[in-house]
Amino acid sequence: MQSFTEENYLKVIYHLAEKTETVQTNAIAEQIQTKPASVTDMIKKLADKGLVDYVKYQGVSLTEKGKSAAIDIVRKHRLWEVFLVDKLNFKWDEVHDVAEELEHIKSIDLIERLDEFLGFPKADPHGDPIPDKHGRFAKTQFIKLIDLKVGDSGTITGVSQHSSAFLKHLEKLGLTLGKQIHINDVTDFDGSVEILSSEKQINISREVAKHILISSNGKI
Amino acid sequence: MQSFTEENYLKVIYHLAEKTETVQTNAIAEQIQTKPASVTDMIKKLADKGLVDYVKYQGVSLTEKGKSAAIDIVRKHRLWEVFLVDKLNFKWDEVHDVAEELEHIKSIDLIERLDEFLGFPKADPHGDPIPDKHGRFAKTQFIKLIDLKVGDSGTITGVSQHSSAFLKHLEKLGLTLGKQIHINDVTDFDGSVEILSSEKQINISREVAKHILISSNGKI
């Protein structure tokens, strides 16, 4: 069993490892909001417990054991986010901090019952996939909105940026999960995209388009 | 803002203070499962923070500030218990440990939304009253089953013993919250009580009868 703090390290390493194979001390420190020296200490501890592979000055990566523990925390976090949004009517940009606390509640039973209560959701309110109790992710086929061509359509099924500012912006534009969109035009000049959603013409910047994930249901 | 540990101390002191005006160091140590010396340390810290009144060798009591913090934790604990039983189908004897963790989640918003989601319940699954957001308890009129007389009837609305063994026993007897009961007979010999509930004759010991709380709806 891991401590609250150890769990946080595992989760952060897991997410950082999605970008780079081995994870750097400074990157972890930034995420955890702590100093690199503290990270080194904790990494040694996690290595002793067999949760990470660690070579001095070379960065860390999760072992199978560590990865499985991390996925378990991700599962809890995302299920709680679904609960907060679907049942308690939180906005999708408000749930992260509370889920950050709830993910550390220790009870095998609790999370399985919560999963059932929520109807075994496959994705959290941001479209991120929820692993099942064996740690398996459902395969999802995402395309970034920016990669669609004029005439394509699809459904918004996720975002790859979770900041409150970004989510509030999408909310204001009416671009929430499940919304149908159609690409009307792409501006050569700045790469901004003209889309049609709920009968409304919406112009979004290239930066925003990069972080909206679409599942194709039209002709692509 | 209090730490996880400080919150536990406040909660324990609050419950112990229901029996005796000032609370003893050893009593706290037993509840927290720690040593008296550790309790002394923590009490001093709580006193410095203005959460308890403390005189060496004389025991502690909560200040208004401490009491209000404690009631807040009790509120969270009981609301989570309702959630676990009503929504996640836990048994009433299974919820305590998980609620013990959930009660420390910090979010003003969360607990108000949970309260609303649950329909503003007035009591937890054991019949214990849930304070409102201002810390006010609804007045409830309880009578111990042992104090009823032959011919009286009422509704089971609470228990004053929360051990899993006791709750499982009641479950087996079919004596759960909301059940109507009628006193058929009281045995002089051992003080055991013969009651009628759901058309069944049930004999319960004096010890059990002491811990079942009844709200009177028949002639008493």
Added chain:
DNA sequence: TAAAATTTTTAGATTTACCTAAAAAATTAA
């Protein structure tokens, strides 16, 4: 490829919540 810059680690402290052992105060019993 040597110097500069960056990243990472070590060494030694600090804080929180514990602990044990022994001393002090309060309570109970003879």
Added chain:
DNA sequence: TTAATTTTTTAGGTAAATCTAAAAATTTTA
């Protein structure tokens, strides 16, 4: 009302997770 017992506190220490400052390794730049 002393003596014995119990309760509580003090003193000094430990483990977890942090920190700062300085040293060591690695990477980048010139």
